[in-house]
Structures are given as structure tokens and as C-alpha cells.
Amino acid sequence: MTSRRDFIRTLTGAAALAGFGGIPLDVLARHELIKLTVLHTNDVHSRIDPFPENDPKYPGMAGVERRASLIRSIRAREKNVLLLDAGDIFQGTPYFNMYGGELELKLMTDMGYDASTIGNHEFDNGIDGLVKQLPNARFPLLNCNYNLADSALNDKVLPYKVFENGGITTGIFGVGIELAGLVDPHLYGNIRYEDPLEKAKHMAHFLRNEKKCDLVICLSHLGYKYNSNKISDEVLAQKTSNIDLIVGGHTHTFLDKPVSFRNAANTETLVAQVGWAGIRLGRVDYYFDIRTRRKMATGTTVKINSKTIAI
Amino acid sequence: MKYFIFLAVLFTCACTEHRVLSRHETNEYVFSDSTNHGTDSLTASEIRPYREKLKAGMSIVLCESTAPFEKGRPESALGNFVSDACLLTGNQAYTSSGNTPADFAFFNTGGLRRSLPEGQVTKGDVFELMPFENQLVVLTMNGKLVKKLFNFIASNGGDPVAGVRFEIHDQRARAITIHGVPLDTNAVYKAMTSDYLANGGDRYSFLSEASKRDTVKLKVRDALIQYMYIQGKVGDKISPVLDGRIKNDQ
Numbered sequence: 001m002t003s004r005r006d007f008i009r010t011l012t013g014a015a016a017l018a019g020f021g022g023i024p025l026d027v028l029a030r031h032e033l034i035k036l037t038v039l040h041t042n043d044v045h046s047r048i049d050p051f052p053e054n055d056p057k058y059p060g061m062a063g064v065e066r067r068a069s070l071i072r073s074i075r076a077r078e079k080n081v082l083l084l085d086a087g088d089i090f091q092g093t094p095y096f097n098m099y100g101g102e103l104e105l106k107l108m109t110d111m112g113y114d115a116s117t118i119g120n121h122e123f124d125n126g127i128d129g130l131v132k133q134l135p136n137a138r139f140p141l142l143n144c145n146y147n148l149a150d151s152a153l154n155d156k157v158l159p160y161k162v163f164e165n166g167g168i169t170t171g172i173f174g175v176g177i178e179l180a181g182l183v184d185p186h187l188y189g190n191i192r193y194e195d196p197l198e199k200a201k202h203m204a205h206f207l208r209n210e211k212k213c214d215l216v217i218c219l220s221h222l223g224y225k226y227n228s229n230k231i232s233d234e235v236l237a238q239k240t241s242n243i244d245l246i247v248g249g250h251t252h253t254f255l256d257k258p259v260s261f262r263n264a265a266n267t268e269t270l271v272a273q274v275g276w277a278g279i280r281l282g283r284v285d286y287y288f289d290i291r292t293r294r295k296m297a298t299g300t301t302v303k304i305n306s307k308t309i310a311i
Numbered sequence: 312m313k314y315f316i317f318l319a320v321l322f323t324c325a326c327t328e329h330r331v332l333s334r335h336e337t338n339e340y341v342f343s344d345s346t347n348h349g350t351d352s353l354t355a356s357e358i359r360p361y362r363e364k365l366k367a368g369m370s371i372v373l374c375e376s377t378a379p380f381e382k383g384r385p386e387s388a389l390g391n392f393v394s395d396a397c398l399l400t401g402n403q404a405y406t407s408s409g410n411t412p413a414d415f416a417f418f419n420t421g422g423l424r425r426s427l428p429e430g431q432v433t434k435g436d437v438f439e440l441m442p443f444e445n446q447l448v449v450l451t452m453n454g455k456l457v458k459k460l461f462n463f464i465a466s467n468g469g470d471p472v473a474g475v476r477f478e479i480h481d482q483r484a485r486a487i488t489i490h491g492v493p494l495d496t497n498a499v500y501k502a503m504t505s506d507y508l509a510n511g512g513d514r515y516s517f518l519s520e521a522s523k524r525d526t527v528k529l530k531v532r533d534a535l536i537q538y539m540y541i542q543g544k545v546g547d548k549i550s551p552v553l554d555g556r557i558k559n560d561q
Contacts, residue, residue: 048358054428056379068351092424094369094438103361110354181514184507
């Protein structure tokens with residue numbers, strides 16, 4: 001069971017994330033701790049069935065049935081769970097060509113997803129194609145930097161949502177990638193892209209200070225990082241304050257555990273991303289001191305395979 | 312057969328100088344083969360009717376391959392295969408309506424969405440390689456625009472091309488030949504690509520400088536399916552080919 005050994009190594013690495021704003025844990029331990037488990041996926045791309053066994057890269061991996069089972073197991077053990085996705089739910093297997101995203105959204109609803117954001121491939125059947133499928137999602141799509149006022153998505157997408165789990169208030173908002181030069185213009189119509197950095201700064205400040213959130217999470221489809229100066233999660237993490245966790249997507253980046261950045265307020269912002277296709281489920285556990293509201297986090301990922309689920 | 316996984320949450324932190332607190336919570340997740348408890352039965356029953364309807368069409372075997380095809384730069388077996396097959400099959404459709412054929416083809420690496428397996432290749436595999444509904448188009452462009460195009464591809468580190476060879480030097484294309492003839496910047500060429508790129512997708516906005524655009528009444532995916540179907544019919548296996556059409560000049 002080398003997987004178990006690998007797992008311990010991963011965890012040790014995760015514990016080494018212990019920047020954690022320099023909170024003395026013995027202080028935390030004296031008070032009651034509330035645990036909140038954040039589970040996340042990104043760029044699942046209609047991967048409902050596992051990859052075929054003859055796939056050169058990911059033989060037998062992924063699959064919604066196994067992910068649903070894993071999430072059910074985690075829910076049985078954890079009282080407070082948030083299940084999030086960072087976009088590109090659509091496109092990649094014939095399920096999308098044939099059913100237009102209906103099954104993807106139904107299954108995410110069944111698994112109890114709390115929120116997702118809009119990835120560029122959500123527009124692959126045009127705005128109308130997305131609007132048509134939205135009734136199948138009983139969870140919100142969050143985005144604060146697409147101006148949807150002149151599109152059929154107006155009032156169908158929320159900029160943010162606040163969740164209460166066991167006394168912990170979590171504010172979640174979403175940011176999306178620039179569509180020009182990426183998505184065929186006739187597919188995204190009158191959606192106007194606005195600066196995600198400025199919008200994120202504003203939104204995070206609002207959620208922390210106005211909505212008094214203990215935890216602020218950004219669902220981002222900007223991409224993890226680029227060689228150019230294009231806005232990315234790496235830039236967003238360092239140039240904003242008040243974001244605790246960025247659940248990212250778009251670049252299909254496999255991060256074994258969340259990456260820790262010093263943000264503009266010199267506190268910690270974590271960036272997580274779990275590749276694509278539902279090959280892995282990301283997990284970040286937050287522990288809150290109920291009295292001081294201070295927190296710490298550990299993060300890891302779970303690989304979803306045909307025969308084993310290994311770390 | 313059962314498989315075990317231990318999901319532990321582990322605190323080890325020496326946050327203050329002299330005191331260390333550690334705490335372990337260990338959870339055990341048990342999964343077995345997909346036929347048993349490793350899958351969620353409610354989810355399975357929700358998927359089943361959708362899957363059954365798909366299966367009939369998607370499990371059709373088009374042809375066989377001798378080895379896996381994967382994508383990469385500067386050239387790749389998958390990129391070479393897709394662009395060669397599209398240039399050939401696309402030109403058959405394009406010339407049947409009286410046009411002169413396209414000279415070369417180019418596509419984007421990001422548009423190749425899955426590797427092709429060794430052995431039987433199904434219609435479903437091709438849908439996953441090329442899930443988009445993109446149409447083939449032929450752009451007429453002068454030699455200067457062709458040079459700009461290959462410089463752009465060189466700056467990407469190489470992308471799928473057919474009918475052309477060049478070297479990448481300092482992120483620019485040099486020693487460009489089209490069907491073995493050096494590029495003439497005063498000549499006019501025809502290039503086959505997808506409508507997605509022709510519309511400016513993946514930062515190809517400069518393709519609007521093309522002097523003419525013809526639509527080939529064939530989707531990129533259907534061109535691949537047709538090509539593989541014919542290979543299968545005549546009993547030829549497809550094989551990955553790297554022929555140095557794009558080389559890094561070091």
C-alpha cells in the first residue's frame with residue numbers, strides 16, 4: 001500500500017502549510033473548535049463515466065458515481081461541508097453533445113454542490129444553451145466580473161452567496177476569465193468582461209467587513225498562472241486581501257495541496273486546483289476557534305481511480 | 312477485493328517556540344471494485360438511461376491504432392494525425408465543390424482534448440478528442456500573413472500543422488517550407504483550419520486579415536471520424552508519426 005505512504009507524505013506537506021497566519025495552536029486548542037470541510041472540483045468537463053481502461057493518460061480514473069460515493073462518505077463523518085466547483089462543468093464527452101449539460105447539473109445537484117462559477121466552456125452552446133440548462137442546477141453559479149445586464153443570464157447568476165455552517169459564516173464569490181479571444185463572440189453575446197482583480201478586491205472586502213464572514217472563498221476560472229502578466233490566481237492571491245481560499249480552474253493544474261501565498265495584507269491566501277475531469281477531489285479542512293474566530297487549515301487531494309481511491 | 316484509504320487530518324505545528332501541539336483524526340474510507348460499493352447506486356441509476364442512449368452510437372469501433380497518440384509541442388503524434396487527417400478529408404469535401412485544395416492546415420494544441428488509445432478507437436473516443444462542433448474553413452492569405460501565422464505558432468512552442476515544415480528559432484519560425492517549397496511571401500496560399508480559430512479564438516485575432524474565407528461543409532470531428540472509418544474499412548491501422556515537421560532549432 002504505497003498509496004498510504006504517499007498519503008502520509010502529502011499530509012506532512014499539508015501540515016507544513018502551517019503559515020496559517022502564525023496562529024499558536026495551543027491557543028486554539030484551549031477553546032472549542034469548529035471544523036468546516038471544503039471539498040472542491042474544477043474543469044470536470046462532462047466526465048460522467050470514468051476514462052476508459054485503455055486511456056493512455058488516465059486509465060479507469062475519475063467518474064461521478066465514485067465521486068458521489070466519496071462525498072457521501074465524507075459527509076457521513078463531517079458535520080459541516082461545503083462542496084464547490086470552479087467552472088467548466090460543460091463540454092468534453094458525448095454526454096454534453098447529446099444532452100447539453102443536463103445530466104452534469106443534475107448530478108451536481110444530487111451530490112449537493114453548494115456553488116459553482118462560470119467557466120468559458122459554459123458558453124459552448126451559447127448563452128441560451130446555458131440558460132436552458134440552469135433549472136437543472138439547484139445551486140447558484142457565482143460571478144461578479146461579467147456584466148450580464150444586457151444578456152439572458154441577467155438575474156440568473158449571483159455575484160456572491162453567504163453560507164452558514166455550524167456557526168461559521170462563509171462568503172463565496174466567483175470570477176471569470178476574459179472571454180474575448182477565447183470564446184467565439186457570437187456565443188457570449190453582450191456579456192461585458194470587467195476587471196476581476198478590482199471586482200475581487202471589492203467583493204472580498206464587502207464579505208469580510210459588511211457580511212462579517214469568518215471565511216471568504218473565491219471561485220476562480222482565471223487559471224493558476226501564466227508566463228505573461230495575464231491575471232491569474234497567483235496574481236489575485238497576492239494583490240488582494242481578505243480572500244482566505246481561491247478554488248481555481250481553467251489551466252487544469254494538478255496541485256497536490258493548496259499553495260500558500262502572502263496576500264496584500266501580509267496574511268495567508270491559499271490557492272487550490274485539482275487538475276480536471278474529476279480525477280481528484282480537493283479537500284481543505286478549516287478549524288475555527290469559536291471565541292477568537294481565528295482559524296487554521298489543512299489541505300489535501302483525493303485521487304479517484306477505477307479500483308482504488310488513493311492519495 | 313477491497314481497497315482501503317486512510318484520510319487523516321493531521322496537525323503538527325510548532326507555531327510557538329517551545330510548545331508543540333499535535334492532533335490526529337483518522338478516517339477510513341473503504342472502496343471496492345466498481346461493481347460493488349465503490350460507486351453510488353442512486354447516482355448510477357440516474358446516469359443509466361442517459362448512458363444507454365449514448366452507448367449505441369458511441370461504442371462503434373472506427374479503426375485500430377498501433378500505439379497511443381498524445382499531444383505535445385513542438386510537434387506531436389496526436390497533432391500530426393489530426394491535422395493530416397483534416398487536410399486530407401477536408402480537401403476531399405472542399406475540392407468536390409470545384410475549389411482548388413488548401414495548401415496546408417493548422418489547429419491549436421488546446422483544442423485536442425484527449426489522447427487516442429492503443430487498440431480499438433471508438434466514435435466516443437473521437438468525440439472526447441474533439442468535442443467541439445467546430446467547422447472546417449479555408450482561409451486565403453498572402454505569404455506575409457502565412458509567415459505571421461507560423462511566427463505565432465512558433466511563439467506558442469509549436470501547434471498541430473500539416474503540409475508545412477519549419478524550425479523554431481528564438482520563438483520565430485524559419486526555414487519554412489510548404490509541401491517542400493520554401494515559403495514565398497509574395498505568393499497566395501490557402502490554409503485549412505477551424506472556424507473557432509478563424510473567428511479569432513485562442514488569440515488568433517490576426518486571422519481576420521485573411522482575404523477570403525470559405526466554409527467546408529464538414530465539422531473537424533466528422534473529418535476525423537470519416538478518415539478513421541475509411542482506415543478501418545480498408546483494414547489499415549493508424550500509427551503515431553513524428554516526422555520533425557516542427558523542430559526546435561537549438
